[in-house]
Amino acid sequence: MGSRERRVVFVTVGTTCFDALVKAVDSEEVKEALLRKGYTDLLIQMGRGTYMPSKDSGNSTLQVDYFTFSPSIADYIREASLVISHAGSGSIFETLRLGKPLIVVVNEDLMDNHQSELAEELADRKHLFCARPQTLQETVESMDLNNLLPYMPGDANQVVSLINKFLGFPVD
Template sequence: MGNDEAGDEKNRVVFVTVGTTCFDALVRAVDSNIVKQALFAKGYTHLFIQMGRGSYLPTKSEEDASLAVDYFTFSSSIAAHLRSASLVISHAGSGSIFETLRLGKPLIVVVNEDLMDNHQSELAEELADRKHLYCASPQTLQQTIADMDLSSLSPYSPGDATPVAQHINNFLGFPDD
């Protein structure tokens, strides 16, 4: 595996996004020392967190920290952040998932277990089953990072959405068209 997964860029940025929601459990998880150590061990150099409406403030890194950490609340477009990322850790919003996959970026989707009727987790789990991304919870994020092999992920092509949409529609109880 090694450090060649994202080419030979000097900076290997992990971009974390919660979208427009509040998902403090995810921000807290990526801000934990065990997750930061797991990312550093995989060769990542920067952690950039979009924290949305959350109230938990991540710890900005000290000068001597192994992983540079910064955060912000909202941006008019996260596309530039996604493009510069070597790894994306996202909430389970379909917009964030598909935008990241379209850019061909490795993705870990973290499911918000506090949401009732969380149909987003169905989408994330289906795409994980198809090896397009990794799926985790805030509690399993560190282990997912430690175990991930980005070379085992399959590229996503937009034409693949039909069976995924069909699966979700069936799950939600919509009849086949």
């Protein structure tokens, strides 16, 4: 058992309160689905939430831990085998730039939720999976990481050149 490769699922809600996501990943059903997919550890960044996840993994052998905030989550993302994130653009693009498989969980309690549009568009382009708290188990069970396409950030040089030209700065 000691030689088993760690496969960490990192969950982040950013600086918000998204207890519905934390409760969903803390459910026995989602933990069991993650175990069946071969994950060994679950690390939850819970932000301003008040729901406290259980470190007792119940019937599963999934190792669970959590914390509220960190100055940077980049190292957690780098070490993760899978990231489950709220739909904040910073968390989404940081994860995609690091080439990590990503499930974005949309917070349906937000008014005028532009974040869901971003998540759904990137899911349509096959860069990530999109879920709601109540569909997270189903998404984990059905996800095939081989179907994801790498995200290639756009080249902003043309935009920078246009802005520089408009402002009268030298253009390379």
